[in-house]
Amino acid sequence: MLRDKDGKPLTERGEDGKPPVNQELQVRQWSDRIIKTVTRDWKVRGGTRERTVNVVVTPAVKREVQAHFNCETLEGAELEDQGGDGTAFTHWEKRIFQNEAMTGTVHTDNPIYSRLSLALMEDSGWYIPDYSLASSLSWGAGAGCDFPTKSCKELMALAEEKDSSSPFCNTMMQNAEKTYCTDDDLSVGSCNLVKYSSKIPRIYQNFDSIEGVEDADLEYIGSSVILADYCPYVQEFSWLGGGGVGGGEDPRGTRCDSAENAPDQDSNYALETYGTESRCFAQTSPWEQKSCTMIKQWTSLTGASGTTNSVNLLL
Structure with a gap:
């Protein structure tokens, strides 16, 4: 069906007027x-x-x-x-x-x-x-x-050598326990790396090692999105517990530009803000929640939503 600028078919036709x-x-x-x-x-x-x-x-x-x-x-x-x-x-x-x-x-x-x-x-x-x-x-x-x-395995290795960022990731999804920023910074997300019940094709096996994964299991590890050649990347998700870690009943999303996704005040451990001007920012260290009686570290929150004047810009 494709034609050149003169209207002639780009694919040759047979005697029946159709491509072979x-x-x-x-x-x-x-x-x-x-x-x-x-x-x-x-x-x-x-x-x-x-x-x-x-x-x-x-x-x-x-x-x-x-x-x-x-x-x-x-x-x-x-x-x-x-x-x-x-x-x-x-x-x-x-x-x-x-x-x-x-x-x-x-x-x-x-x-x-x-x-x-x-x-x-x-x-x-x-x-x-x-x-x-x-x-x-x-x-x-x-x-x-x-x-x-190049394969995403090689791209991840090159990024590590140059100490630069890569849109691909290497941590297991595990119910979104660890958060990151999506490639476009529009959402907080989690790495979609999962373990399959059968070995993935060898041409799509992208890891020589993964923290917390036995070497014998590496042949089963890949992105939950098969069409991406099993290359894992950060995807937005829904907090099943509304307020995020430890709170709320109704699910909320992780898109930063949606005010509806703001966590409950009591569960806002990362001091996040959600709204039309908000974007996701990477954090260099775990958050600490301090009170008169205790200090808690939230090591899972390495990406969080905020605005340019928000206190959570720890770049």
């Missing part, structure tokens, strides 16, 4: 003017493996994905390779484009339509999109060529 059928996938075969196959070295637990991905290489998509990551050598925008029919080859890769609305999972905080999806509409030959209406995608923005081409 890919017998393996049982779909119409696309042209390499639309999707190309790329092979990369992929560092995972146990060494380096060969990883084959499919990328959209149409002009506007290529322009936008290179601009987003600030990578002029990027071949195109990677497509999802998991999820079966209706997901693989038909959505953007979750690991790379996290909360873009055209990734293939409902496990998405704050889904947005970015310039990338509008670019695909432009490349279809059927639309002239208004890019001023696109939402900003913060995930991976300006991160360079490594971000869309």
Whole structure:
């Protein structure tokens, strides 16, 4: 269905006027003017493996994905390779484009339509999109060529070497006992790293070690969002006990810009404020709650919501 600027199909047609059928996938075969196959070295637990991905290489998509990551050598925008029919080859890769609305999972905080999806509409030959209406995608923005081409295991290792931040995390979810900030700083969240009942595919095993996890269990550990190539990242969640740690009955969310998510006063251990101007801030040390008779440390609260004039800016 995709056409060039002259209205000609990008995929060659057969005698019946339709593209040939890919017998393996049982779909119409696309042209390499639309999707190309790329092979990369992929560092995972146990060494380096060969990883084959499919990328959209149409002009506007290529322009936008290179601009987003600030990578002029990027071949195109990677497509999802998991999820079966209706997901693989038909959505953007979750690991790379996290909360873009055209990734293939409902496990998405704050889904947005970015310039990338509008670019695909432009490349279809059927639309002239208004890019001023696109939402900003913060995930991976300006991160360079490594971000869309390397495994999250390698990206986490590189961030540790450079003593820099990474959008990926390495602590077990465990009922959100430890909090962080989501990548866009719009929410307090928890690392979505969980243990599966069966081994995850070796190409998606991202850890040589995890604090508190036995080596024998590492083959079972990955993100709860499978389509993200099992790469764990911080997600917003709901406090089941309303007031957060130790209080309240009604559940509350963790989005910082929602005043309704403010904890009960008696349970506001991190001195948080929630509202339209609030964002999540990382804390350098545990909070201490002092009274005349005792001192309590809240080691689980390493990310908290606040405003620029709030007392909880311990950066």
